Amino acid sequence: xxxxxxxxxxxxxxxxxxxxxxxxxxxxxxxxxxxxxxxxxxxxxxxxxxxxxxxxxxxxxxxxxxx
Ligand SMILES: Cc1cc2nc3c(=O)[nH]c(=O)nc-3n(C[C@H](O)[C@H](O)[C@H](O)COP(=O)(O)OP(=O)(O)OC[C@H]3O[C@@H](n4cnc5c(N)ncnc54)[C@H](O)[C@@H]3O)c2cc1C
Numbered sequence: 001x002x003x004x005x006x007x008x009x010x011x012x013x014x015x016x017x018x019x020x021x022x023x024x025x026x027x028x029x030x031x032x033x034x035x036x037x038x039x040x041x042x043x044x045x046x047x048x049x050x051x052x053x054x055x056x057x058x059x060x061x062x063x064x065x066x067x
Pocket of ligand 1: 007
């Protein structure tokens, strides 16, 4: 499947990652309007609970690799 992500923020990057984990054959392209290496100067904090939730989602049948 050809997939286009508008925006390379956390949501777009994680969505692209999940799609590749689900099927490495997916053709995923991320379109980011800002120049490579540019940053807005703030961060995203991924706490342990969010990382655990993401890992559980990745292991859900049909979402990630299940590994
Ligand atoms: C000042 C500030 C401080 C913050 N501090 C924290 C913090 O300390 N910890 C924390 O967890 N969260 C913080 N946040 C929140 C966090 O930044 C957001 O929750 C997170 O970035 C949202 O991710 P997103 O992928 O949904 O959107 P975004 O991060 O907004 O990503 C969207 C991307 O899409 C791109 N884009 C938009 N339109 C187009 C287009 N038409 N074509 C191509 N590209 C496009 C944008 O350039 C952007 O890179 C902060 C937010 C702000 C504003």
